[in-house]
Amino acid sequence: MTQATVSTWYGDISESLFASLQAIRLVICDVDGVFSDGRIYLGNDGEELKSFHTRDGFGVKALLANNVQVAVVTGRRSAIVEQRMQALGVKDIFQGTTEKLAVYQKLAEKYQLKDSAIASIGDDVPDVVMIQRAGVGVAPQDAHPWVQQQADYVTSMSGGFGAVRELSDLILLSQGHLQLQGGVSL
Numbered sequence: 001m002t003q004a005t006v007s008t009w010y011g012d013i014s015e016s017l018f019a020s021l022q023a024i025r026l027v028i029c030d031v032d033g034v035f036s037d038g039r040i041y042l043g044n045d046g047e048e049l050k051s052f053h054t055r056d057g058f059g060v061k062a063l064l065a066n067n068v069q070v071a072v073v074t075g076r077r078s079a080i081v082e083q084r085m086q087a088l089g090v091k092d093i094f095q096g097t098t099e100k101l102a103v104y105q106k107l108a109e110k111y112q113l114k115d116s117a118i119a120s121i122g123d124d125v126p127d128v129v130m131i132q133r134a135g136v137g138v139a140p141q142d143a144h145p146w147v148q149q150q151a152d153y154v155t156s157m158s159g160g161f162g163a164v165r166e167l168s169d170l171i172l173l174s175q176g177h178l179q180l181q182g183g184v185s186l
Helices: 015-022 054-065 079-088 100-110 125-133 145-150 163-174
Strands: 005-008 011-014 026-029 069-073 092-094 118-121 136-139
Touching (some): 005 163, 011 015, 015 136, 026 100, 026 163, 054 069, 054 079, 054 163, 069 079, 069 100, 092 100, 118 125, 125 136, 125 145, 136 145
Parallel strands (some): 026 069, 026 118, 069 092, 118 136
Antiparallel strands (some): 005 011
16 A cells, blocks of 8 residues: 655655644754754864755754754763754753753743654754654755665655755745745754
């Protein structure tokens, strides 16, 4: 028996996934390998550089504008991450986190959400606890293969190259809020 699908810009997704996306009120994201390509550039003087895609930033702003909260939970600490996420309007920024499930639970309690209202996107083994717990668990196209197997959805875009925007678009499409209009690159 063939499963019913919904056509999107990113390809067909199952109707059951589309229905699950309609309930999402919070998106919890890892950073390295999700918002960035996972590479860390270190300068001779110890400065750390990362690259973030403007499309992902636009997706975060669109989610926030449509009452879907966004949080980041990452194992590393970086002033760059703090600066970028604050610029996007993300208020829940957890860095240096080794117990990601505890932060997930704290966020669920803060926003009084059941797992079915939470999506989580991550690319490596430490993210699996959140991916498995969330109502919609997501892995970027270039995530570790085992992590992809644990996810409900694997993006067509790689981490740092629009994976967050893809998830954002799918959530907003499912909720009837995806709008194509002029704006600024964020």
